[in-house]
Amino acid sequence: MKILVGLKRVVDYTVRVQVKPDGSGVATDGVKMSINPFDEIALEEALRLRETGKATEVIVATIGPQAAMQQLDSGLAMGANRAIHVKTDRAVQPLTAARAFMKLIEQEKPDLVILGKQAIDDDANQTGQMIAALWDRPQATFASKIEVDGSSLHVTREVDAGLETLAIDLPAVVTVDLRLNTPRFIKLPDIMKAKAKPRAVLELDSLGVESGDQLSYVNYVAPPKRQKGAMVADVPALVAALKQKGLI
Amino acid sequence: MSKVLIIAEHTNGQLNVAATAKCVSCAVKMQPSAIEVLVLAVDASQVAAQAALIAGVTQVIAVSNSANAHALAAVFAPQVVQAAAGYTHVFGPSTTFGKDLMPRVAALLGVSQISDVMAVIDAHTFNRPIYAGNVVATVKAPAGQIVVATVRNASFQAAGAQASAAPIVVKTLDAALPTHTRFVGIVGGSSERPDLQTAAIVISGGRAMGSADNFKLIYDFADKLKAGVGASRAAVDAGYAPNDMQVGQTGKIISPGLYVAVGISGAIQHLTGIKDAGTIVAINKDAEAPIFEIADIGLVGDLFTIVPELMRAL
Numbered sequence: 273m274k275i276l277v278g279l280k281r282v283v284d285y286t287v288r289v290q291v292k293p294d295g296s297g298v299a300t301d302g303v304k305m306s307i308n309p310f311d312e313i314a315l316e317e318a319l320r321l322r323e324t325g326k327a328t329e330v331i332v333a334t335i336g337p338q339a340a341m342q343q344l345d346s347g348l349a350m351g352a353n354r355a356i357h358v359k360t361d362r363a364v365q366p367l368t369a370a371r372a373f374m375k376l377i378e379q380e381k382p383d384l385v386i387l388g389k390q391a392i393d394d395d396a397n398q399t400g401q402m403i404a405a406l407w408d409r410p411q412a413t414f415a416s417k418i419e420v421d422g423s424s425l426h427v428t429r430e431v432d433a434g435l436e437t438l439a440i441d442l443p444a445v446v447t448v449d450l451r452l453n454t455p456r457f458i459k460l461p462d463i464m465k466a467k468a469k470p471r472a473v474l475e476l477d478s479l480g481v482e483s484g485d486q487l488s489y490v491n492y493v494a495p496p497k498r499q500k501g502a503m504v505a506d507v508p509a510l511v512a513a514l515k516q517k518g519l520i
Numbered sequence: 521m522s523k524v525l526i527i528a529e530h531t532n533g534q535l536n537v538a539a540t541a542k543c544v545s546c547a548v549k550m551q552p553s554a555i556e557v558l559v560l561a562v563d564a565s566q567v568a569a570q571a572a573l574i575a576g577v578t579q580v581i582a583v584s585n586s587a588n589a590h591a592l593a594a595v596f597a598p599q600v601v602q603a604a605a606g607y608t609h610v611f612g613p614s615t616t617f618g619k620d621l622m623p624r625v626a627a628l629l630g631v632s633q634i635s636d637v638m639a640v641i642d643a644h645t646f647n648r649p650i651y652a653g654n655v656v657a658t659v660k661a662p663a664g665q666i667v668v669a670t671v672r673n674a675s676f677q678a679a680g681a682q683a684s685a686a687p688i689v690v691k692t693l694d695a696a697l698p699t700h701t702r703f704v705g706i707v708g709g710s711s712e713r714p715d716l717q718t719a720a721i722v723i724s725g726g727r728a729m730g731s732a733d734n735f736k737l738i739y740d741f742a743d744k745l746k747a748g749v750g751a752s753r754a755a756v757d758a759g760y761a762p763n764d765m766q767v768g769q770t771g772k773i774i775s776p777g778l779y780v781a782v783g784i785s786g787a788i789q790h791l792t793g794i795k796d797a798g799t800i801v802a803i804n805k806d807a808e809a810p811i812f813e814i815a816d817i818g819l820v821g822d823l824f825t826i827v828p829e830l831m832r833a834l
């Protein structure tokens with residue numbers, strides 16, 4: 273089984289981003305960038321499938337600027353076999369990302385595509401579902417457990433009502449939730465070893481991808497802040513405050 | 521004029537009324553000429569009858585098909601695409617049902633999706649949260665093509681009931697449906713308690729609970745107030761509470777009248793889930809915990825003494 277994993281370069285989850293004063297965007301200059309946390313989990317799962325003999329090759333791919341090679345480097349250091357960098361300086365929207373992934377799928381013919389359930393910058397939660405639609409293949413989103421069963425997978429999904437299990441035939445798309453696994457840490461020798469691994473670089477503009485960047489982001493603002501309230505000294509004061517607000 | 525199609529979420533013959541009614545409320549803001557609800561089910565009649573009673577709904581389209589026993593995105597999406605012809609907008613709720621289904625619909629229609637609509641500016645312009653709710657973006661969809669969106673439940677009041685039910689039209693769709701995706705089973709759903717997403721009061725426990733056994737204190741407290749129960753990611757990861765209770769960026773986004781955070785530090789990813797709550801109460805032993813920055817009422821102290829005392833006082 274060949275697995276393709278999407279790694280998106282995003283602002284690190286510990287950074288509290290600021291809106292630019294003119295509302296034209298979000299200030300990301302000089303901010304710490306990382307692999308989208310869900311995508312690390314996606315890669316970890318792919319590596320485990322390879323290490324348990326269920327997969328043979330793990331390819332990491334990103335669609336992003338020159339600097340996104342750093343995230344692919346990390347992915348290779350974690351253990352991916354090779355990397356594909358689809359270069360573009362535009363911030364691509366999910367439909368474009370999905371269409372670009374389709375080009376890679378046509379080239380690589382993976383049996384499984386594993387992505388994060390959402391990128392923590394755009395919080396779109398779309399790309400995996402869109403790939404599955406364009407590919408006309410199964411999707412199992414929000415996975416918290418993946419089991420291989422011959423030519424299909426049993427995927428447990430975190431849904432509002434609890435844990436749902438689907439059986440899906442390969443090839444398929446799985447998007448992962450946080451509790452699927454805990455990604456491994458990269459050790460220094462891994463970084464050295466990864467230097468020799470193959471990295472293919474393609475230009476998005478030369479792939480013949482029809483742009484799906486249909487939405488224009490016309491303004492950005494910080495959300496209204498909740499006011500800091502009052503501290504109470506003890507339980508009776510808390511009960512009194514709740515009664516006064518008519519909440520109990 | 522806009523014509524909106526809303527995809528109904530339902531289980532076991534019961535419409536998810538709140539999720540659907542909030543999509544209706546969102547649609548109403550565009551002053552459309554029609555708001556119609558699509559019900560895909562094995563036997564759609566019962567759910568369709570419930571949808572017809574939501575104020576603002578002008579028509580319900582009931583599609584019964586044995587392939588619709590479970591809400592599989594791969595099976596629902598081709599039907600939604602077929603049913604969507606003639607509409608200007610297709611909306612679904614930002615629940616795991618809608619998040620799973622709607623992007624598949626959008627991609628089949630060849631359009632972008634607007635995720636988590638929190639406000640309507642006009643029929644093609646919407647506000648949506650990005651960066652875990654740290655930023656609100658105004659997004660414009662191109663005129664002249666269908667708009668596919670999910671509606672952030674916590675941002676809208678559920679539409680009420682209407683006295684006379686909207687007409688129900690029975691339809692058959694002949695879209696080819698795949699068999700590559702099969703439902704195996706579902707576990708979960710702590711059912712006797714009020715649903716986390718619609719409860720007027722929610723009590724949540726964090727890592728500080730220390731064990732699944734100790735987490736019972738949260739359940740007891742919640743039962744006393746007829747409240748729903750939530751948890752931080754740390755509490756869920758540690759196995760103190762099931763995943764369907766997680767509140768936050770990657771869990772449920774809720775808007776109860778009263779939210780009580782017990783032993784939760786107030787990480788940004790957690791706060792994203794409770795920003796729209798009416799009153800936030802925080803109980804934490806650390807006076808510097810970030811949760812106090814946004815709490816309306818804060819009490820510093822050990823939860824294991826405060827909560828029992830509070831229960832006796834209520």
Ligand SMILES: Cc1cc2nc3c(=O)[nH]c(=O)nc-3n(C[C@H](O)[C@H](O)[C@H](O)COP(=O)(O)OP(=O)(O)OC[C@H]3O[C@@H](n4cnc5c(N)ncnc54)[C@H](O)[C@@H]3O)c2cc1C
Nearest residue numbers: 726727728752753754768769770771783785790805806823
């Ligand atoms: C991509 C991503 C997505 C995430 N999504 C979510 C999400 O959806 N929801 C979510 O909740 N988190 C989410 N997180 C995790 C989040 O960053 C925090 O790690 C988590 O919310 C912390 O949970 P906590 O407050 O229970 O634990 P902690 O941060 O450990 O806080 C425990 C608190 O309990 C207090 N305490 C300890 N003992 C007592 C006592 N006896 N009495 C009173 N107070 C006590 C402590 O002072 C502390 O403030 C996400 C993280 C990432 C990276």
Ligand SMILES: Nc1ncnc2c1ncn2[C@@H]1O[C@H](COP(=O)(O)O)[C@@H](O)[C@H]1O
Nearest residue numbers: 278279335387388390391396397398399
């Ligand atoms: N530009 C990109 N490069 C690589 N992977 C991406 C990109 N955009 C989205 N993805 C993948 O799709 C997932 C969901 O992203 P989104 O739909 O933007 O929330 C991410 O977690 C990634 O795995």
